[in-house]
Amino acid sequence: MYRYDEFDRQFVAERTAEFRSQVARRLDGSLTEDEFKPLRLMNGLYLQLHAYMLRVAIPYGTLDSRQMLMLAHIAETWDRGYGHFTTRQNIQFNWPKLSEVPDILDALASVEMHAIQTSGNCIRNTTSDPYAGVAPEEIEDPRITAELIRQWSSLHPEFTFLGRKFKIAVTASAEDRVALRLHDIGVQIVRQDGKAGYRIFVGGGMGRTPMISRELRGFLSKADLLPYLEACMRVYNLHGRRDNKYKARIKILIHEKGIEAFREQVDSEFATMKREAIAAPPEEVSRIAAYFSPPALPDRSEEEAKYSRAYQSDPDFAAWVQRNTFEHRTNGYVAATISLKPIGGVPGDATAEQMRVIADLAESFSQNEIRITHEQNIVLPHVAVANLYAVYRALQGAGLDAPNKGLVTDIIACPGLDYCALATARSIPVAQAISNRFASPQRQAEIGPLAIKISGCINACGHHHVGAIGILGLDKAGVESYQITLGGDATESAALGDRTGPGFGYDELPGVVEKIVDTYISERDGDRETFLQTYRRVGMQPFREALYAA
Amino acid sequence: MLLDQSGEIEDHWPLLADGNSVPNAGYALVPLARLDEARDQDGVYLGAQVPNDANPETLSQHFGRLGLISVDFPSFSDGRGFSIAARVRDLGFTGRMRAEGPVIADQFGYLLSCGFDEVSVPDDVAIRQPAEQWLAQLDRISLSYQRGRSGRTSVLDQRIASAG
Numbered sequence: 001m002y003r004y005d006e007f008d009r010q011f012v013a014e015r016t017a018e019f020r021s022q023v024a025r026r027l028d029g030s031l032t033e034d035e036f037k038p039l040r041l042m043n044g045l046y047l048q049l050h051a052y053m054l055r056v057a058i059p060y061g062t063l064d065s066r067q068m069l070m071l072a073h074i075a076e077t078w079d080r081g082y083g084h085f086t087t088r089q090n091i092q093f094n095w096p097k098l099s100e101v102p103d104i105l106d107a108l109a110s111v112e113m114h115a116i117q118t119s120g121n122c123i124r125n126t127t128s129d130p131y132a133g134v135a136p137e138e139i140e141d142p143r144i145t146a147e148l149i150r151q152w153s154s155l156h157p158e159f160t161f162l163g164r165k166f167k168i169a170v171t172a173s174a175e176d177r178v179a180l181r182l183h184d185i186g187v188q189i190v191r192q193d194g195k196a197g198y199r200i201f202v203g204g205g206m207g208r209t210p211m212i213s214r215e216l217r218g219f220l221s222k223a224d225l226l227p228y229l230e231a232c233m234r235v236y237n238l239h240g241r242r243d244n245k246y247k248a249r250i251k252i253l254i255h256e257k258g259i260e261a262f263r264e265q266v267d268s269e270f271a272t273m274k275r276e277a278i279a280a281p282p283e284e285v286s287r288i289a290a291y292f293s294p295p296a297l298p299d300r301s302e303e304e305a306k307y308s309r310a311y312q313s314d315p316d317f318a319a320w321v322q323r324n325t326f327e328h329r330t331n332g333y334v335a336a337t338i339s340l341k342p343i344g345g346v347p348g349d350a351t352a353e354q355m356r357v358i359a360d361l362a363e364s365f366s367q368n369e370i371r372i373t374h375e376q377n378i379v380l381p382h383v384a385v386a387n388l389y390a391v392y393r394a395l396q397g398a399g400l401d402a403p404n405k406g407l408v409t410d411i412i413a414c415p416g417l418d419y420c421a422l423a424t425a426r427s428i429p430v431a432q433a434i435s436n437r438f439a440s441p442q443r444q445a446e447i448g449p450l451a452i453k454i455s456g457c458i459n460a461c462g463h464h465h466v467g468a469i470g471i472l473g474l475d476k477a478g479v480e481s482y483q484i485t486l487g488g489d490a491t492e493s494a495a496l497g498d499r500t501g502p503g504f505g506y507d508e509l510p511g512v513v514e515k516i517v518d519t520y521i522s523e524r525d526g527d528r529e530t531f532l533q534t535y536r537r538v539g540m541q542p543f544r545e546a547l548y549a550a
Numbered sequence: 551m552l553l554d555q556s557g558e559i560e561d562h563w564p565l566l567a568d569g570n571s572v573p574n575a576g577y578a579l580v581p582l583a584r585l586d587e588a589r590d591q592d593g594v595y596l597g598a599q600v601p602n603d604a605n606p607e608t609l610s611q612h613f614g615r616l617g618l619i620s621v622d623f624p625s626f627s628d629g630r631g632f633s634i635a636a637r638v639r640d641l642g643f644t645g646r647m648r649a650e651g652p653v654i655a656d657q658f659g660y661l662l663s664c665g666f667d668e669v670s671v672p673d674d675v676a677i678r679q680p681a682e683q684w685l686a687q688l689d690r691i692s693l694s695y696q697r698g699r700s701g702r703t704s705v706l707d708q709r710i711a712s713a714g
Contacts, residue, residue, distance in 0.1 A: 007705040011693045018690050022656065030678050035654050038627055121627070151695040151705070157663035158636050161629030237633040238603075273640050277697050283713070284706050 001062050001369060002147050002291045004112040011154070012109045015116055019043045020102040042122055042160065044115025045101055049421045054093045054101060055118040056108060060128035060146040060170070061089030061372040063113075065363040068370055070111040072355035078104050083355070085340060085348045087412060087463060088167070089127050089372040090118055094419055116154060121162045123153035123233075127169045129177050130371040130379045133294055136329040139189045139196055141292040142172040145225065148280050148288060149187075152226050159233050163240040163248035166233070167205070174492065179374060181213045181494035182206055182466060184250045185232060192219045202232060202262070203254035204494075206460035211251040212494050214259045216266065223282075227275040228266075234273075235265045294330075295367040295382055301332035303386035310389040317392050319441060320403035325388070332385050336366075338378040338395060339402040339410060343439045344432050347413045348376030357398040365391050375412055375451075377405065407444040408452060408517065409435045412463050416456025416473065425473025425480040427456035430509055437510040438517075447517055450531045453488070466490035468531050469516055470497040471509065480506045486516070486543055487535045498540055500547055512547065519546040551676035552648075554668040555688065558681045561670070563597045563618055579620060582609075589615045599650070602630040606637040613643045620670070623651030632664045639665035639699050655683040659691050663698030 004012070019039075026036040044055040056071070063071075071091055075083045078100050079093040086092055096104060108114055117124055128146045129135065149168055153159070159166070169178040172189035180186035186201035198220040204213030220228055236250045239257070254262050311318050325334040338358060340348050350358070358378060362370045365387045366380035373379060383391055395401045404410045411434060414420065416427030431454055438444055453467030457474070464470035470485035482504050485497025504512050517531075519542050524534045535543075552561045563579040566588075572578060574593040582600045589596065589612060597618030600609065609619070619638060621631040635647055649661050650670040661669060669684070697704040703711075 005709070007693060007708060011695070011705065014691050014693060018656075018687075021686075021690065025683070030683060031654070031656075032678070035626065035656075039656055121629075154695050155660075155691075156696055157660035157694070157698055158632045159629070160660055161627055161632065161657075163629075234633045234637065238630055238637070242628060242630070269637075281706060281710060283710050287709065 001064060002059070002143070002288065008112070009109075012112070012114045012116075015043075015114065015155070016102065016105045016109050019105060023098070023102060038120055038161070041120035042117055043105070044118040045098075046119055047421065048094070048419050049417075049423075050419070051095050052098055052101070053419065054096045054104060054115055055086070056091050056093070056113060056115050057118045057125045058089050058091060058113075058372050059150050060126055060132070060143050061130055061374075062128075062132075062143060063370050063372070064368050065359040065370070067111045067113055068355050068359035068362065070107060070113070072352040072359070074104055074107055075352040075355065077107075082349055082351045084346075084415065085350065085372050085376050085378070087374045087376060087461065088118075088125050089130075089374060090125055091372070092415075094415075119165075121164050121166075122160050123156065123162075123166045123168065126150055126153065127167075127178055127183075127374060129171045129173060130373040131177060131326055131335055131381070132172070132371075133292065134326065134328050134335045134381050135173050135175070136327060137173055137175070138329075139172045139191055141289075141294075142170045142189055144285070144289045144292050145172075145187060145189065145198075146170045147291075148226065148285065149229070152229070152280070156233075158230075159237060162233075162237055163242050164245060166236075166250070168229075176490070176492040176494070177373075179463070179466065179490040179494075180204075180492075182210075182463075182490060183213065185229065186213055187225075190219065195221075197221050198225055200228065200232075203251040203259070205249050205251045206463060206465050207249065208246060208458045208460070209249075209252065210460065210465040210496050211255065212496065213251075214254060216259065216263055222285075223279055224270075224275065226280055227273060227278040228270055230278050231266045231269040231273060234269055235262065239265070295369075297330045297333055297367075297382060297384075299331050300384045300386050303384070304332065307385050307388055314389075316401075316403070317389060319445070320392055320401060321388065323403040323407065324405045326379075328382065330382075334383055334385060334388065336380045336383045336388065336391060337373070337405045338380065338400050339404050340377050340400075341404055341410045341435065342399055342402045343409060344436045346428050347411050347431050350378075354398050354400055357394060357400065361391055361394055375410065377410070403441065404444060406449045406451070408438045408447050408450045409444055411435060411452045411454060412467070413454040414456050414462035416454075416462075420456065420461075422459055423456035423473070424458070424475035425456045425482065426506070427454040427462055427471075427473055430454050430471060430473070430482070430506070433510045434513050437514060446527070447521070448527070448530055450517070451488075451490075452513065463490065464488070465496045466494070467497060468535070469513060471513075474503065476503070482506065482509055482512075484512060484516070484547075486540065487532065489532055493532075500540065500544055502548075515546045516543055519543050551673070551681065552668060552670045553681050553684055555662065555685075557685060559668065563620075565599065577617075579618065585612055600634070602628065602634060604634065606634055606641055609638065610641045610643070613641070613645070616643070616645050618646045618648060619643065620648040620650045621666075623649055623653050625651070626653045626657060632660060635661075635665040636699070655679040655687045658684045658687045659694075659700075662688075662700040663694065663696065663702070665699040
């Protein structure tokens with residue numbers, strides 16, 4: 001994985017020192033609160049309902065054991081012993097003190113981490129495929145491109161005071177594991193006439209006006225990536241709306257202007273800009289690529305006998321393997337998902353102790369590498385099948401063995417009213433209640449893949465628009481009311497969910513979800529038809545009848 | 551307060567007041583709307599004051615006639631001016647560029663990097679953030695991943711140089 005050189009290190013050190021001085025200048029009155037706010041946001045520091053929250057960047061969701069150990073240390077030293085992994089593959093600490101934040105940033109810098117641009121109206125953490133370097137059908141490792149974008153977008157002088165936040169995702173697989181079409185810009189690595197290049201999507205997003213992105217460019221040569229992105233950003237920065245923050249995302253600009261007019265402007269900008277001054281030199285691309293060359297994994301398929309015995313004798317292990325492992329391009333290896341969704345747990349939370357277990361496992365069994373997924377889970381990307389049982393047993397001992405990846409209890413939920421100042425309703429307790437309702441592993445297996453996503457307000461941090469079952473918590477005259485959508489999909493068949501009808505009360509929710517699930521089970525055409533397939537075939541009607549019939 | 555990389559500087563460009571006619575000598579900063587009228591006064595050294603929704607392409611027809619382009623920043627958080635400067639420079643303007651409005655010291659490096667030479671801030675900003683804070687900001691951040699337009703080399707260039 002990528003390693004800082006002296007320049008990256010100095011860059012982060014200077015930025016940390018700068019933030020320390022900004023805190024001091026806020027305290028001595030040089031900066032007003034209004035001036036300080038975007039500066040602190042660009043350093044990852046939010047003011048939440050009860051306390052500050054610090055969001056730490058995990059570029060494209062990749063980190064190593066040493067970094068995970070530092071996150072555990074931070075959780076214990078400056079927080080309440082846990083952290084929360086987010087849908088942007090980052091981690092949030094919910095209880096830091098403002099005066100201690102510069103110390104936390106120093107601690108992060110010591111392991112090549114920071115909180116730069118995890119918030120604010122700038123280009124946020126670029127996300128990527130958690131199976132980068134693993135997936136057999138991948139064209140190349142998308143993190144090379146993501147790292148190029150990370151560097152280019154870090155404190156970009158022109159794009160640090162945008163109209164609104166800006167999110168970019170990169171994938172190199174046809175199977176979409178990054179919610180590509182729900183990003184301001186989605187970069188897909190594709191092959192054309194034997195050459196790898198980029199397919200660029202623009203104008204996707206969730207929030208109060210969800211939109212699926214449009215294709216902006218079918219094929220862009222690799223050398224043109226950064227100039228082309230810069231042209232897109234410039235057109236957005238100059239022409240995006242500034243009169244209303246709810247209409248300031250690029251999706252609204254594309255929607256109002258039309259994709260053709262936007263493309264024309266980008267092309268004209270691109271044609272006249274000094275592209276060679278912006279593009280990364282080939283030496284730099286090769287330097288970055290070298291960090292992502294595949295690890296040397298010896299073929300260990302010979303040793304799988306031990307694994308087979310465990311697989312046959314321990315049915316819980318077998319269930320976990322079936323559910324939580326992903327085929328690796330190297331024989332004898334898998335990528336193993338560590339679910340952060342134990343039954344009744346808080347989605348995405350991990351204790352310091354659990355982070356240490358994960359760090360140790362990565363060091364011993366996964367080439368020292370860890371990935372965070374946008375579903376708020378963790379992946380050990382390179383586990384020899386021969387070691388899988390040892391990994392599983394260690395996870396079991398730490399409460400990290402939930403065999404539920406992609407199932408009804410693998411719920412995405414935003415922090416909601418338990419933490420967030422913007423929330424209009426609770427979401428974590430909703431996730432917990434649903435998880436408890438579907439606790440039985442047999443029942444989860446019977447239901448099959450089903451993505452439930454819960455947001456505690458219209459800003460949609462819990463991605464409810466793209467949940468097969470989406471739940472949006474609103475405030476109706478002081479009472480929590482939850483709107484249900486069905487049929488949302490964040491993958492290559494991206495779709496926004498449709499509303500079932502009037503909302504439901506907090507206490508009704510587990511029952512409502514159960515009715516939806518029961519309707520699916522009775523409507524499905526054989527047990528291989530997934531919830532989304534059934535929904536697309538039969539439509540809303542049977543679900544609506546089940547939910548609203550007197 | 552008007553300042554550039556060297557600190558506080560004198561302002562040579564008096565703003566042409568409403569109702570006054572364009573002089574035919576010395577310096578004059580004129581609003582974009584009066585540029586067509588002003589450019590015929592060929593004895594005056596001309597600057598243009600432009601709002602941050604101005605179209606740089608339209609402005610480019612006046613480049614040869616302008617010594618200064620001053621871009622309005624209605625608020626420090628409205629970042630359109632950064633792109634206007636970058637675009638104006640890409641289109642070949644070689645005169646001086648000014649950012650005018652309540653921008654803050656923390657943005658000085660970004661402004662220079664986008665092609666501005668100088669910054670004019672209102673008194674309430676200047677009182678809280680005297681010139682020393684602006685210069686200190688430039689010293690604080692020495693590295694940038696982007697080449698920019700202020701003469702600094704980027705991290706990418708430095709890597710190549712250090713690899714020899």
